[in-house]
Amino acid sequence: MVSIVVNNLVFWAVALGLIGCFIWPMALLGKKFWTRGKLDEQNSESEYSGLCGDLSASAFRLSVNDQQENAEQKYLQAVAAGREAVSKNEPEAGRLLAGCLANLARLQERSGQHDKAEQNFREALEILEVEGAAQANEYVYGLDSLAFLLWQSGRLEEAVPLYTQALDITASQQGTESDDYVSRLTALANVKSQLEDDGDAERVCREAVQAVKELRGEDDILYSGAVRSLMAVLHQRGREEDAKPYFDDLLELSRKELEPEREDADYAQALSYHAGLLHEAGELREAGHAYRRAQKLLRSAGLDTSAEYAVCLSNYARLLRETGHSQQAERNLRQALSLLEETLGADHEVCKAARDELDETSSGAAA
Known part of the structure; x- marks a missing residue:
């Protein structure tokens, strides 16, 4: 998750x-x-x-x-x-x-x-x-x-041709090096990366990574999104070794983003993102500290009802469950799900994933 x-x-x-x-x-x-x-x-x-x-x-x-x-x-x-x-x-x-x-x-x-x-x-x-x-x-x-x-x-197959059509029109009017084109290419890559049987996904994701890198640079948020889409495709195909260098690059870029330390909302969101990367890397103690610090900063910034705060809560809840703190994880997930439904709507795919996670966590806590 x-x-x-x-x-x-x-x-x-x-x-x-x-x-x-x-x-x-x-x-x-x-x-x-x-x-x-x-x-x-x-x-x-x-x-x-x-x-x-x-x-x-x-x-x-x-x-x-x-x-x-x-x-x-x-x-x-x-x-x-x-x-x-x-x-x-x-x-x-x-x-x-x-x-x-x-x-x-x-x-x-x-x-x-x-x-x-x-x-x-x-x-x-x-x-x-x-x-x-x-x-x-x-x-x-x-x-x-x-x-x-x-x-x-969740209707990914229907979304792909619409994004493709928008991308084609943008290419014909603005060229393939325009900001709009690169943004739409990244969005298309994200959707395709979630379709397990899309044979064109890796090509599109690699194009997005290269296009964002050339136009905006590796420190842009679009670059992180494009790289994560490519990583998802590589994971689906069991190519973990191919995905690892990209993950290492993201982790290093994320660390640089946190220097120098600040206390504003942008820093809080960057810290929450970094915590997720540490979590994936298995550095659980450091990830837990980063999650808690990010939550505190988001609350201080008045963002304790935002989707960003809910995501941070949800990810931290997963870490808590993985480390044997199921009851605390369940409380965090319930709060996160409530916020996500308010901000995104109950039918959003992230809300559905959060409900599944809550059901699984609740079962574990009861056991």
Whole structure:
């Protein structure tokens, strides 16, 4: 579980960064229509588009202020106005509606409404295709968003072609040395590394490792993610000796990241990651100390309800169980699972893995 959780956190950072780019263009597009609607209140050719943009901008502000339920209602109203705009053939109404649907889907995804989110992401992509925007940035970001949602739901085989399509479009528009291309290649490598029968996984993972190394350097978080994906593939194929040099490199890079010692949130997360590596290396005493120190720093930084804190708790619980402290491990896992379900949604693959781990730990503690 240690390697799975650490690697998935790296992947979330990549994927969420890409999805964020999808939300902003749509919010700005909505603002453009909102302004036009205000200026042309009398017989505006974009009456419903203006209303859609106004409601969408309001929903976006509510979501930023963590008023998720109110934001969802505003987005639903914006979508209704967008559909009316499309029915009246208002200029660019289709792309505006697609943006509202995508932002609504992202909100629903965060609240665990994965079925609704998937439906809205797919409709947004279909609208953009009809509008002739299948090469536009918002379409590519939509592919990222839907692929990430499917990955969260454990539907890896369905996520791969979406990531591949997004990657191909990025390559044709920006080239293979662009930051977006390398980020998407790393995301694709992560997903493929989790498919045991994917014969192309090793090639993609090696390409990702090399691309990140050349573009961003070995000290970038994407490099760690790409290397861990490659290591996972090598482990699956029983090639432990081939994987070991990569692991040693990660451990050394992680040690350097901790110098000099600090007490901020970034340092706490780096320390939690390093603890996971020490754990995998079998250095349990040092790993335990690093886990506890990381938890203390995360609490001090106000991150004791975050996914990062939950992951640190979960990984430390596994170490406790391995060293014979099953009851304490169970308490940590229950707390971690509660936090993970709140932040990621109960259907997330990491939550499912944490529940399995809890069941196994509870059985051990009872015995």
